[in-house]
Amino acid sequence: MENYSTYFSSSSSTPPTSSLTLSMADSHAYNEFQGIKSNGFLGLMSQMGVSAVSNIDVPQSRSFIVGSETDVNSGKKKGEKKIRKPRYAFQTRSQVDILDDGYRWRKYGQKAVKNNKFPRSYYRCTHQGCNVKKQVQRLTKDEAIVVTTYEGMHSHPIEKSTDNFEHILSQMQIYTS
DNA sequence: CGTCTTTGACCCGCGC
DNA sequence: GCGCGGGTCAAAGACG
Numbered sequence: 001m002e003n004y005s006t007y008f009s010s011s012s013s014t015p016p017t018s019s020l021t022l023s024m025a026d027s028h029a030y031n032e033f034q035g036i037k038s039n040g041f042l043g044l045m046s047q048m049g050v051s052a053v054s055n056i057d058v059p060q061s062r063s064f065i066v067g068s069e070t071d072v073n074s075g076k077k078k079g080e081k082k083i084r085k086p087r088y089a090f091q092t093r094s095q096v097d098i099l100d101d102g103y104r105w106r107k108y109g110q111k112a113v114k115n116n117k118f119p120r121s122y123y124r125c126t127h128q129g130c131n132v133k134k135q136v137q138r139l140t141k142d143e144a145i146v147v148t149t150y151e152g153m154h155s156h157p158i159e160k161s162t163d164n165f166e167h168i169l170s171q172m173q174i175y176t177s
Numbered sequence: 178c179g180t181c182t183t184t185g186a187c188c189c190g191c192g193c
Numbered sequence: 194g195c196g197c198g199g200g201t202c203a204a205a206g207a208c209g
Binding site: 108109111113114120124135 | 197198199
Binding site: 104106107108109 | 180181182183184
């Protein structure tokens, strides 16, 4: 199911990052970067075993943008202020949609997006009590670009790690500049 | 047999 | 109110 041989296979003709930006997160603004800095992306990355993420300048041209907040409105008290979850969009150049990051995800939906002939897949972390979601989307403009949008933070260590060494190797290559 | 994927239906916010 | 678009549920099937 997962084709690791074609993992991060790079192709020529680097598309502009703006294409990604306009494809999503156009309704909400790109603010709240500080919230991400404090506990969002860094926390996620540190749990992945990475200390600093100041430069995600991997040779495979992997970039990330930080975008809109999402309503996580649990339907509690109406007087409560709405809690919005930050989302972290990952743009990865890959030929496979399954970008396994070490966590175990369960797919719970797939919808076709407008202006995009590729469907968008919705995943959720299977760990109990972990409400982290992610959606994987492919751009119509550039089929080689996969956008992975994370939502929430993992509050547990990574499961499923030592079952595929090629995968681990690829991960190490990503986070070692 | 347990876990995860598939897929249509359902829900909800929003604009007209 | 209604339709549309995006997000989620859940039953049934696939798969190891």
